Amino acid sequence: MEKICVAVRVRPAVNEESSNGGGAFWKVEENRISLYRALGTPISGLSYAFDHVFDQDSTNARVYELLTRDIIHAAVEGFNGTAFAYGQTSSGKTYTMNGCDSDPGIIHRAVKDIFEETKMRTDREFLIRVSYMEIYNEEINDLLAVENQKLPIHESLERGVFVAGLREEVVSSAEQVLGLLQRGEVNRHFGETNMNVRSSRSHTIFRMVIESKGKETGSGDASISDDVIRVSVLNLVDLAGSERITKTGADGVRLKEGKHINKSLLILGNVINKLSEGGKQRGHIPYRDSKLTRILQPALGGNAKTSIICTLAPEEIHIEETKGTLQFASRAKRITNCVQVNEILTDAALLKRQKLEIEELRMKLQGSRAEVLEQEILKLRNDMLKYELEHEKLARELEEERRSQRERDQCIREQEMKIETLSSLETFSRSSRGSGQEYTKVSPNEESSVNNRFSEGDAFSTPCFKALPKSFVVSRSHYSNQPECSPLPDTLNDFADEDTWMKMNKGYIADLDSLQTPARKVQSCPSEESSTEEYKQEIQSLRRQLAVVSKERDDLKRQQAEQISLNNQLIREVAVLQKEASDIHEIPQRMCASIVDCKNIYEDVLSVLQSFVADEKCTTAKLLSDTKDIGTCLFSTLESHFANPIKGDRFSTDKSLFNKQCNHLCEKLKSTISSIVVPDASFHDGDNLSSPPYGFKNKVAAWFPVSKFNLPIFFLLFTLIISCIISSWNSVF
Numbered sequence: 001m002e003k004i005c006v007a008v009r010v011r012p013a014v015n016e017e018s019s020n021g022g023g024a025f026w027k028v029e030e031n032r033i034s035l036y037r038a039l040g041t042p043i044s045g046l047s048y049a050f051d052h053v054f055d056q057d058s059t060n061a062r063v064y065e066l067l068t069r070d071i072i073h074a075a076v077e078g079f080n081g082t083a084f085a086y087g088q089t090s091s092g093k094t095y096t097m098n099g100c101d102s103d104p105g106i107i108h109r110a111v112k113d114i115f116e117e118t119k120m121r122t123d124r125e126f127l128i129r130v131s132y133m134e135i136y137n138e139e140i141n142d143l144l145a146v147e148n149q150k151l152p153i154h155e156s157l158e159r160g161v162f163v164a165g166l167r168e169e170v171v172s173s174a175e176q177v178l179g180l181l182q183r184g185e186v187n188r189h190f191g192e193t194n195m196n197v198r199s200s201r202s203h204t205i206f207r208m209v210i211e212s213k214g215k216e217t218g219s220g221d222a223s224i225s226d227d228v229i230r231v232s233v234l235n236l237v238d239l240a241g242s243e244r245i246t247k248t249g250a251d252g253v254r255l256k257e258g259k260h261i262n263k264s265l266l267i268l269g270n271v272i273n274k275l276s277e278g279g280k281q282r283g284h285i286p287y288r289d290s291k292l293t294r295i296l297q298p299a300l301g302g303n304a305k306t307s308i309i310c311t312l313a314p315e316e317i318h319i320e321e322t323k324g325t326l327q328f329a330s331r332a333k334r335i336t337n338c339v340q341v342n343e344i345l346t347d348a349a350l351l352k353r354q355k356l357e358i359e360e361l362r363m364k365l366q367g368s369r370a371e372v373l374e375q376e377i378l379k380l381r382n383d384m385l386k387y388e389l390e391h392e393k394l395a396r397e398l399e400e401e402r403r404s405q406r407e408r409d410q411c412i413r414e415q416e417m418k419i420e421t422l423s424s425l426e427t428f429s430r431s432s433r434g435s436g437q438e439y440t441k442v443s444p445n446e447e448s449s450v451n452n453r454f455s456e457g458d459a460f461s462t463p464c465f466k467a468l469p470k471s472f473v474v475s476r477s478h479y480s481n482q483p484e485c486s487p488l489p490d491t492l493n494d495f496a497d498e499d500t501w502m503k504m505n506k507g508y509i510a511d512l513d514s515l516q517t518p519a520r521k522v523q524s525c526p527s528e529e530s531s532t533e534e535y536k537q538e539i540q541s542l543r544r545q546l547a548v549v550s551k552e553r554d555d556l557k558r559q560q561a562e563q564i565s566l567n568n569q570l571i572r573e574v575a576v577l578q579k580e581a582s583d584i585h586e587i588p589q590r591m592c593a594s595i596v597d598c599k600n601i602y603e604d605v606l607s608v609l610q611s612f613v614a615d616e617k618c619t620t621a622k623l624l625s626d627t628k629d630i631g632t633c634l635f636s637t638l639e640s641h642f643a644n645p646i647k648g649d650r651f652s653t654d655k656s657l658f659n660k661q662c663n664h665l666c667e668k669l670k671s672t673i674s675s676i677v678v679p680d681a682s683f684h685d686g687d688n689l690s691s692p693p694y695g696f697k698n699k700v701a702a703w704f705p706v707s708k709f710n711l712p713i714f715f716l717l718f719t720l721i722i723s724c725i726i727s728s729w730n731s732v733f
């Protein structure tokens with residue numbers, strides 16, 4: 001709970017004598033203002049203390065600093081805020097709110113500060129919208145779009161009380177906002193009166209809606225605060241001034257304006273009175289009796305930080321009006337508001353989770369059909385978002401429908417109860433008259449006006465406050481009969497006259513039941529049966545739409561599941577392929593190792609064979625040595641052939657090197673074979689070896705011209721080489 005901050009500001013006197021014309025004068029001491037006699041003695045009972053009291057020399061900069069800056073700061077943080085100027089005509093309200101070139105007013109400074117603060121908040125992103133409206137003769141006009149006139153007030157769960165059709169401009173800089181303000185000022189109603197050459201003839205409300213959201217950190221850590229949107233509404237209000245017709249000299253249009261101004265200010269006074277009573281005596285707060293109080297409802301006893309600056313004219317001739325303003329301010333000081341940050345929990349958490357899931361999938365898909373699937377995922381994500389939004393909208397509409405249905409039922413029930421209460425009241429009144437007591441009779445017209453008023457009021461229940469007590473009708477009519485309450489103006493025509501004005505300023509509570517509000521339309525309840533049928537149909541159609549959306553959503557989920565399983569299968573396939581690839585990669589290495597092993601074995605075997613030959617120069621020794629060379633050369637060729645892939649090269653497709661080595665090997669083999677031919681040796685079948693080798697036998701002998709001794713050894717060695725090669729292949733595969 002937080003008290004409204006109330007300050008008083010005395011404007012400079014028009015001329016010095018008028019502020020102290022010999023009778024009495026106002027004196028400011030710290031946060032107190034008191035009425036003094038000309039002789040310098042204070043008049044008892046006329047001293048008032050406030051949060052701040054600003055004297056004639058105070059600047060707008062100081063007023064802003066002490067009274068409004070905190071509210072602006074809080075608005076950026078997500079708290080609703082309202083600052084308004086109240087006071088008699090020509091006391092300096094517009095000067096305080098708008099200022100002048102050398103000393104800009106509260107609105108100008110607030111706009112600058114908001115943009116400076118939002119720039120400094122690097123952890124949040126902001127969206128700011130502004131609107132500017134006036135309440136002229138109890139009608140709401142858009143100052144940013146002249147075509148938007150006579151706008152209605154609505155109320156919804158999401159937005160609370162709002163003006164339907166009001167233009168809201170999204171803004172990104174202070175300069176842009178000040179430009180819009182200038183545009184709005186041109187459309188505002190001003191008029192000349194005896195008291196002010198440029199008198200505001202309407203109440204103006206400049207509104208900034210500040211939405212903010214935590215910035216994505218990019219680390220992927222989704223904190224809950226990132227999913228919360230803060231929405232705060234800041235109202236900067238310049239009220240029209242209360243006026244005495246005798247002083248302003250208003251007639252014609254000005255008189256009509258004056259009456260509307262005074263009436264709405266009187267209702268504002270009533271609301272303030274009621275709120276200042278506090279606790280249980282408070283009862284019903286008549287917010288709905290004027291558009292001004294309806295719009296300012298959150299600022300008065302609701303969820304907002306509020307400051308009121310009451311402006312005073314120091315001249316002695318205005319003492320009565322000043323006293324009235326000070327009484328208003330004193331009562332406002334007692335009002336407490338219940339302030340809290342306006343946070344909206346969105347479906348962002350869900351969306352964020354889906355986003356993460358998709359991101360995960362995308363990561364998994366990298367390297368395998370990634371691009372195609374990424375496109376698909378993007379499309380799916382967009383569709384999902386669209387469906388989520390649609391779903392949310394439908395759910396909201398459905399809820400709205402249900403709520404209005406409930407309200408209509410409630411309205412009908414309450415109507416019945418009220419009729420009952422009124423009938424019993426009338427019976428009671430008759431019986432009381434019979435017993436000699438005097439009670440005011442409720443005329444049929446008044447009765448219907450009371451009923452209409454209730455039907456309108458109850459159609460919009462205010463979310464922040466308790467429901468009306470059942471005995472409301474009785475108590476409300478009853479308090480107007482209390483002796484301490486002011487006598488009531490009979491008709492609106494003489495409403496702004498001297499007496500009424502005086503009573504208003506003395507803080508009496510007016511009985512609003514007797515005031516006629518022009519241009520107020522009573523919300524009619526549609527025929528029960530037809531509307532119920534219509535709503536049923538609407539609800540059914542909404543349900544159908546909801547089912548379609550849910551089905552689409554399920555389809556989407558199924559598609560997503562399919563995507564996941566497809567992806568898993570792909571991942572498995574890729575893993576198998578990778579394993580095979582790594583096995584293949586290892587083959588040359590293993591071949592090389594086996595070849596080296598075989599080469600060693602081969603060399604060992606030949607070394608052993610060589611050791612059996614005593615004569616190193618004999619043919620057998622030469623044959624063994626050459627065979628060893630051939631084998632070594634063959635193994636080296638194979639080794640070098642498999643070594644390339646180990647170093648990362650592919651198997652050489654160029655066979656020339658291999659062929660060259662083979663040729664070299666063949667040559668060597670041939671020369672070895674011819675070198676071991678023994679020219680004088682004879683075959684066991686007696687063929688003459690010196691004779692030219694004719695016929696098959698001779699041809700074979702030309703290729704294998706070995707002695708009886710050499711031939712088996714040669715075959716043995718040849719078999720050894722071949723078996724080594726085969727065993728090396730086997731060891732690899």
Ligand SMILES: Nc1ncnc2c1ncn2[C@@H]1O[C@H](COP(=O)(O)OP(=O)(O)OP(=O)(O)O)[C@@H](O)[C@H]1O
Nearest residue numbers: 011012089090091092093094095196199200240241
């Ligand atoms: N603090 C101030 N310092 C200097 N001049 C001031 C101050 N307050 C008001 N004035 C001057 O007094 C005159 C009336 O002020 P202003 O128009 O702001 O009154 P108002 O309360 O808005 O009147 P209305 O309700 O009729 O619109 C203006 O000329 C204004 O410049």
